[in-house]
Amino acid sequence: MHVLWRGDTLQRLRLVSGLILFTFAATHFINHSLGLISVDWMHEMQKWRWVVTRSWPGTIVLLAALLTHASLGLYKLAGRATLRLPRWELVQILLGISIPFLLLPHIINTRIAHVFFNVNDIYVYELAKLWPASAIIQSLLLVIVWVHGCMGIHFWMRLYPAYRRIFPLLLTLAVIIPLSALGGFAVAGSNVAAAIEIPSVFANLKVLTRWPDAAASESLAWLRNLARIEFGAVLAVIFGCIAWTYFARVAGPKVTVAYTSGPTVRVPQGPTLLEISRMSRVPHASVCGGRARCSTCRVRIERGSYGLPPPVFPEVVTLGSIGAPPNVRLACQIRPEHYLIVTRLLKSETAGPEDIAIEEADSAGVEKTLAVMFVDLRDFTRLSEKRLPFDVVYVLNEFFGVVGAAITEHGGWIDKFLGDGLLAVFGQRDGVEAGCRQALRTARDVDLALDHINAKLEAELGRPLAVGIGIDAGPLLVGRIGYGESVDFTVIGNPVNVASRLESLTKERDVQLIMSRGVVRMTGWIPPAALTDQVSVRGVAEPVGIIMVKRGRELPADVLALRAEEKEKEKPAAWTAGFWGRR
Template structure:
């Protein structure tokens, strides 16, 4: 039974982590003052203690620490599988190791002063840490681990936010510089302690007056340290032991390719995919902050738990229909069949066909330009990850249509694409291939519209331009940006025809020259004589409202 909702648990984890992050940032800034002087470190410590050693600050700090630790263990316990991306695994490992790395430091800096009545100052702490290579190494590792844990947590939260790309470089710079300055301040401060020691010939000066006063029994402090280690270790081990207890009930999550994940009741669909080794995209790490893991439930939706607030907000934002759920939040209570909307292949474009013998010469080719109409307006109402996902599905469709017809995708330009036909075939064959590709693009865009019918405010529309003629084919670019491409008047003309298709609100504008080369007749279709910049003669062009309409006159069925 859930005592508090998942949404409240997430908010508690996030807020407590934010408090701890602020404390760490202040603490590391205090360390960095060692680059100025030991006195600056001490002045910073006194200001730091006014906040964090006060009664409200202490309650806030240790309350946040306790809540964050408990929420982390709760999350670990509820996680149905330990299969996860490397970033999530590192975050957990860093977090679970911190009690054992920081235990001795906490006892020396906070527990011992309670018993002795002597405030722990930087000279004493630095001398103790610097006097032993083990202490120095442990403290350095702890600093890096706690900062890495904080940064990973912040990154998982921020990367799905629309404003993150604008500040990404700044945030990465801060994430890199903070531990560097903290470590440099730590080293310089420790060296200052050594210089002061040599100057004064001992610890009798005011900087080390506390060393002459009675200290706490070391055996007592050691027992406290061991108790902390044992307590944290026992709680963490107990969490893993509870995870190992057999869960009641089994359900099956079925996928469209026939694979089945048989998991215990309580698994989310995302966890079921990971447990079964089935690739499943989740950009935000399974926290319900993006929609990339969403699935369409095609069987078994009846009687399932309704979306909670966080999931419902994301689904509402993207306008998802009722049978679409976030895989990371959806925990079925009985078997279901789901279709991941974003598959792993959609994250990249298929490897293009080899393009040997295509460089450094002039060749007569057929060129296809296509572009999505009004896509900017559509993207304005979608989350960034959804926009990327939709574009990649579109690019995948374009790549499949072009390559399946015998062409090569030269490049993608925004939401448009340039494809070349005829690198290995005759010009006549290339013209037929380009027309076949246009038909497949028309069919493909309609399939995409059917797939995303419940998520698009308006259907996707294509504008396609086709032309044939001479072009310069070669490897062009600089460094790693070099690729096979084509330039010339034929490319420009195809681009102009794509624009003409938009102007006339049709799907295809194809030059009569290409149609003639393909050995076809478009009699009965609309024909225009258009003028092109830089040309005196007009270009005879066929205007086709729906490119799929020419499938019947192509020599092979599409």
């Protein structure tokens, strides 16, 4: 099942009804924007919209969508065990609650007035009614509806990789449509307000629109107040249900849940494990908000799985999409009733929309073509033999500080530290070709940074620090390896072996940098024959073509130069520094 269609039946109904309402709102707001041109244009588009929205089928669909979306939203709110939610979800709920208070009176003034009081509620009628007396309230309604809908679509679509590619375009439209709608409303409203100051024009308008008389206006005002009161009563019942459920659970049986990295909590039975984490302030990833669409809230059941019912359809589909083993469950779907020990498999601070694709790699992993760089301090063991451990740690931290800064600056991430060296990976964000160029820029910056470190530490060390760098690129298995809280993402594959061998070879060849021919080919550089050679690498059947560079600063400037498409992407990137959220 497609990631966007996952979830139970009620979630899919809420999704479909929300999309219908958002489509109606979007076309309505685009209609508003024509007020920047003229009220006549607004009326022309309104005629075409009414062919659909005011037909019997259109009316039934819109009414069903409105009732379904509102009812299911309130039903879900009433069933929540805790209101400790991510900020985005709280904002969306608050916006959704506020909409009926503003929208129901507007519906009464338009559709209800048209159906029951024979009002011709064309644009000029509404503009005369709203501007300027209710302009602020109506503008606020427009913004709230639009933001609420855009949030829903964004947090639904961000699970889909293609969405991230077109996000800038959609964001532009999401800004332009409401701004132009507000502008059209203001311009057209001002024009109509100015026109009806002439008594004869206002009299003609009343005849044209069948303006409601005093009795009808009083009835409409009564209906508007009644709608607000009734919805307020519904909300009171909803929050009463939440409070009743809370106190009933507090007085009821309890369950103990132990997280392998701590803490152990004792809570009332009934909430899902995700809600238990939120109630207990235990950080727990959940990109989709607990709708069983993603698998970021998944946990491994270390003990107590016997007391859990088998997964239902939405959970089966989502876990099956990542090939999860039987002891892995979605925290948003299980409701513990017996003692449970669980391990959270994803860290909450790393499970954002940008990195969800790689986070979804489970023990089976995913294959990606990336660039790999090994960086190692030469002869550091001999340098550190006569030094105190504190001094050794200080030197290593100085070294790793400048190397790590260069790696993150150029879009890479540090996969692991290996004593006095490290393994870095490039190309996850921008592709392997860009990753190879990023690795070369990093090699240049590491070489230049050594001048600063050596100027600072050479007197203490007695000799300058030197490094060896090996770079290769190719298919890698990216996945989770380890046990318990020690599970972490890493890369495995032949390029890791080759890059490690090339780094070791730098000492034999008395150069700082050796890269494979494949890396050079992806950067577009044609090196002189004097820098090339072939070597045998253990585990690789064919000899590997290599290019040797004496110092990173000697790499050609045209190879290191940022290409046009990279200028906006390659920045000092907190995005990469925290990509895996492990350090």
